[in-house]
Amino acid sequence: MNASVSAVATTSFTISFIILQLVSLLFMIALLLQFALIHGRRIEVLQSLQSHKVAYRCFESRILGIVYVIFTLIITAFSTFIFLH
Amino acid sequence: MSITSPNERLIDSFGTHWMKYVTPTFVYVLLMLIIVLLFVFSQFLTGYSHASGAVAYFFTFALLVGIHHWYFHRILSEYMMDIVVTTKRFMFLRCNLFLSDDTHEISLDRILAVEAKKRGIIQNILGYGTLWFDTGGTSTDKGPIIPLVPHPHRRVREIMSLLRTQGS
Incomplete structure (x- = not known):
């Protein structure tokens, strides 16, 4: 009886953990897509005004996006490592 | 989004002051320390049950x-705060990803006066403040107020010289 309760608890914990990680990654993708969309519109405005800061803005936003992805992957890897051990 | 008139020229475009990142970063670091304590507590709890x-x-x-x-x-939302000054208008672009996307556009013809405010030690040392546009019929409570503007007094001088150029 105890063993089956423990197995159910472990399975539900594993499923919850996987769902949490998936939601986290999906949120990251959605946020980056929204960021890219709004950023694209801003760049359009700046380009229409012939701003010289367009290339710099693109570089900055790319760095921000990459930092976000790297941090999210680190957190995912860290939590998976702790979960497996 | 923005269609510029043929004789419209960009004067300046800039983001708001980096101070906007300080509060969320401070809260983030603090919460991460709490998370570390929670991990230690979870480890401790595992020993019992x-x-x-x-x-x-x-x-x-x-x-x-x-x-x-x-x-x-x-951070990504704050990064999207932009201020654009052209020979025809002043634009304040602000967005909160998924929640809002605002554009405040003030035609230079409508601006009667511009006010710059730097309040407190931090704003004076770091060189940022608030811009307020008098477009007639607005008060400082309701009017177009742009927060976290780097070097607001310099911006006021730029805008006022633009207005004088247009007036002459």
Whole structure:
């Protein structure tokens, strides 16, 4: 009886953990897509005004996006490592 | 989004002051320290009861993920605050990803006066403040107020010289 309760608890914990990680990654993708969309519109405005800061803005936003992805992957890897051990 | 008239020329475009990142970063670091303590507590709890330890771990993970995404949502949203000054208008572009996307556009013809305010030690040392546009019929409570503007007094001088050029 105890063993089956423990197995159910472990399975539900594993499923919850996987769902949490998936939601986290999906949120990251959605946020980056929204960021890219709004950023694209801003760049359009700046380009229409012939701003010289367009290339710099693109570089900055790319760095921000990459930092976000790297941090999210680190957190995912860290939590998976702790979960497996 | 923005269609410029043929004789419209860009004067300046800039983001708001980096001070906007300080509060979320401070809160993020503080919450991460709490998360570390929660991980230690979960480890401690696992020694007594495996199930309660696992539940504590899961909620700590959930909290970690939530705080992490909240922080980057704030940072990416704050990054999108832009101020554009052209020979025809002043634009303040602000967005909160998924929640709002605002454009405040003030035609230079409508501007009667511009006011710059730097209040407190931090604003004076770091060189940022608030811009307020008098477009007639507005008060400082309701009028177009642009916060976190770097070097607001210099911006006022630029805008006023533009207005004088247009008036002459």
